[in-house]
Amino acid sequence: MSLRSCIASSVLALGVSLSASACAAVHPYEREYLTRPGMDLHPDAMTAEFEAHVQSAREGAIGGRNTVESTGGGCGCN
Amino acid sequence: MIARTARMARIAFLLAWLIASGVAVASVRADEASGTWSGEIEGRGNYYLERSNRIMIPTGRVAVESPGGVRVHADYLVDIITSASIATGTTDDKVFTELRHGVGAGLGKTFDLGSSEFNLDAYGVYSTESDYKSWLFGARGSFAWNQKTSTVSLGVTGVSDRIYSTRDPLFRGELHGLTASVGFSQVLSPRLVLSLGYQFVLLEGYLGNPYRSTQNEGQASLREHPPEQRIRYNVEAQLAWYIPATRSTLQAYARYYTDSWDLRAITPEVRFYQDLGRYWNLRLRFRYYEQGEVYFAPSSGTTKYPVGYAGPTTNDPKLVAFHSQQLGARLSFSLLGLEGGLLDFASRVVLDVSFDRQWCPNFFGNNIMGSLGGRLAF
Numbered sequence: 001m002s003l004r005s006c007i008a009s010s011v012l013a014l015g016v017s018l019s020a021s022a023c024a025a026v027h028p029y030e031r032e033y034l035t036r037p038g039m040d041l042h043p044d045a046m047t048a049e050f051e052a053h054v055q056s057a058r059e060g061a062i063g064g065r066n067t068v069e070s071t072g073g074g075c076g077c078n
Numbered sequence: 079m080i081a082r083t084a085r086m087a088r089i090a091f092l093l094a095w096l097i098a099s100g101v102a103v104a105s106v107r108a109d110e111a112s113g114t115w116s117g118e119i120e121g122r123g124n125y126y127l128e129r130s131n132r133i134m135i136p137t138g139r140v141a142v143e144s145p146g147g148v149r150v151h152a153d154y155l156v157d158i159i160t161s162a163s164i165a166t167g168t169t170d171d172k173v174f175t176e177l178r179h180g181v182g183a184g185l186g187k188t189f190d191l192g193s194s195e196f197n198l199d200a201y202g203v204y205s206t207e208s209d210y211k212s213w214l215f216g217a218r219g220s221f222a223w224n225q226k227t228s229t230v231s232l233g234v235t236g237v238s239d240r241i242y243s244t245r246d247p248l249f250r251g252e253l254h255g256l257t258a259s260v261g262f263s264q265v266l267s268p269r270l271v272l273s274l275g276y277q278f279v280l281l282e283g284y285l286g287n288p289y290r291s292t293q294n295e296g297q298a299s300l301r302e303h304p305p306e307q308r309i310r311y312n313v314e315a316q317l318a319w320y321i322p323a324t325r326s327t328l329q330a331y332a333r334y335y336t337d338s339w340d341l342r343a344i345t346p347e348v349r350f351y352q353d354l355g356r357y358w359n360l361r362l363r364f365r366y367y368e369q370g371e372v373y374f375a376p377s378s379g380t381t382k383y384p385v386g387y388a389g390p391t392t393n394d395p396k397l398v399a400f401h402s403q404q405l406g407a408r409l410s411f412s413l414l415g416l417e418g419g420l421l422d423f424a425s426r427v428v429l430d431v432s433f434d435r436q437w438c439p440n441f442f443g444n445n446i447m448g449s450l451g452g453r454l455a456f
Contacts, residue, residue, distance in 0.1 A: 018127075025225040030268040033320040035361045037410070038327030038351030041263065041273045041316050046139055046153070047432070047449055051126045054133075058442055060369045060396045061335035061343035064314045065276045 083282040084254040085176070090236025091215040097185075097200035115146025122451030126400065131441040145196035147188035149199070149370035153178045155205075173185040178207035194223040209242040209288075214259075227265035234258050236283075251284030268322040291392040294383045303389045304397075309338040325353040335369075341397065343369035357415060359431075361408040368401035394439035404449075406434030426455040 026034075033039065042048070048065055055064045117140065122133040137155035155180035183199030196219070203214040218230035234257065241251030256279070263273040285308055291299040314333040321328065329349040336342045349364040353361055374390040374399050376383055383391060410430040417425035434447040 023280075024267050026265045027225065027228050031265075033269050033272065034265060035324065036235070036320050036325075036351075037353070038329055038349065039271060039318050039320055040270060041318055041329075042291065042332065045101055046120060046122050046137060046451070047124075049138075050122075050135060050449070051432065051447070054447065056128055058396055058438070058445075059339045059343070059367060059402075060372070061333075061337075062310065062369075063279065063335065064258075064333045064345075065311045 083256060083280055084238065084252075086280075087215075087236030087254045090217070090234050090256060090308065091213075094200040094202060094215040094217045094236075094263050095197055097217045097358050100198075101350055115142060115144055117142035118453055118455050120453045122449060123449040126445060127447075130446035132160045136156045138359040147190060149186040149188070150184070151201075152183045153181070156433065178204040178205060178208060178210070188384075190412060191226050194221065195226055196221050202219075209244050211240040212236045227264045229261075231263075232259070232263040233261075239283070246288065249288050251286075251288065253281065253282040253283035254283065255279065267428060269322070271318045273314075275314045275316075276312075277312050277314075277436075278327065279308075281308045281310070282306060287394065290393040292381065292383060292393045294387050295385045297385075302392050302394070303390060304372075304392050304394075305339065306337065311336055327351040339372040339374070339397070341370055343367065352406045357412045359408075359410040359412075361410070363406045363434075365402075365404040365406075366401070367404070369399060371398045398440070400440040401439065402436055402438040402440075404434055404436040406432060407447075408432035424454075428453050 037043075042065065052062070052065065116202040120139045120141075122137050124133075126133040126135075129177040132395065135155055135157050139153035141149065141151035143149045146308070157180065160173070160175045160176065162173055162289045180203060181225060182201065182203040184199055186197065187200035189196040189198075199218045201216050201218075203212075205212040205214075207263045214235060216235035218231060218233040220229055224228040235255075237253070237257070239251075239255075240252040241249075243249040246447065256411065257277065259277040260431060261273065261275040263271065265271050282393065283306060285306065286304045290302045292302045293299045298369065312333055314331065316331045318329045320326075320329060327350070329347075329351070331345075331349070334343075345365065345367050347361040347363060349361060349416035352360045352362075372392065374392060376391075376393075378422040381393055401415060408430055410428055411434075413421075413424050413429070414428045415425070415426065416422060419425075429452045430449070432447075432449045436445050436447070438444055
């Protein structure tokens with residue numbers, strides 16, 4: 001991916017984001033369902049870190065899901 | 079170039095240190111006369127098994143938040159690796175066990191601005207084992223507005239690793255990295271949440287494995303030597319939708335990855351959460367992963383390069399094309415039923431057990447992952 005297409009996709013993502021934020025606000029009394037399991041998009045940090053570590057050792061792609069990046073570590077992992 | 083990335087990683091460290099110091103000073107000045115402290119203690123055992131490796135990771139974490147919005151956390155893990163070979167991807171077949179210790183800590187603060195909110199966090203992780211030392215520092219900030227239904231986040235992480243070889247005392251490798259990420263999440267309706275993310279990773283230094291070797295046709299084996307720079311990008315989108323009629327949540331996730339080694343990958347995933355009565359919750363998931371190969375991978379079906387080849391080399395099974403499928407289930411159980419009784423303190427405990435199976439047709443083969451853990455909120 002060139003720097004130009006990288007910037008273009010970032011601008012596009014920002015545009016989509018700002019458009020989405022223009023949606024009508026959800027009031028506090030309407031947020032009961034948002035506390036249900038699965039509605040938190042980044043839960044279980046410890047499990048997510050474990051899975052990210054395994055995946056970074058076994059797959060060529062890394063990143064995403066709000067995990068702290070790890071570049072590798074022993075066991076033939078990097 | 080490597081020195082420049084190392085400098086940038088140091089800047090990430092400085093940024094994390096400045097934020098941590100700022101948060102510490104702010105917390106000292108904060109008026110904490112009212113309110114209560116809250117927090118969470120979590121213990122977990124993770125297990126991973128494949129054809130030639132077994133990994134057990136007991137881990138623990140403590141997180142505390144003050145009435146003034148200051149968060150502190152610390153965690154520790156030990157990675158017990160039992161492997162058929164020190165070098166994944168070689169034919170050497172001696173069983174060995176190795177330990178990796180990891181310790182992390184972080185400091186953060188929430189600034190409540192009424193209808194909006196600002197969060198700032200700094201964290202560090204140190205990981206050590208006989209042939210790998212790693213330092214990681216990061217800082218993350220997020221701002222929520224629009225009645226806190228729109229959130230934008232920015233993060234930066236610096237990594238500095240030292241790589242050794244237990245077989246070659248003279249080998250020394252260094253790896254420096256910088257990660258920058260931006261994210262956005264939006265509550266679209268009382269039942270729908272959307273999240274978008276973009277991540278950029280720059281790695282420079284020794285990006286191979288000192289135990290893996292490659293060979294030109296008819297020549298002796300040499301340690302693999304991939305390029306010394308790798309730039310990685312990924313974009314992701316995630317949607318969560320709650321269905322009140324069945325008390326279920328459906329999550330859809332997709333990630334596209336590409337890097338300067340010409341490796342591209344897609345990762346769609348679907349998760350389904352189902353309430354089972356008042357205390358139980360079941361999560362099912364399916365994850366698909368598919369990737370291409372790096373531009374310097376040896377020809378398909380071989381591990382050797384042509385006579386006279388002098389470019390970058392690799393014998394890494396995860397740098398060639400493959401795809402995998404993963405199915406998993408997790409069951410969570412809340413002890414809320416103990417509320418008001420003798421064991422009231424335990425009513426805020428949530429226990430969970432999970433099992434995943436991945437079908438992977440490459441060198442590593444199929445694997446299973448398991449996890450057993452509990453969280454106590456106080």
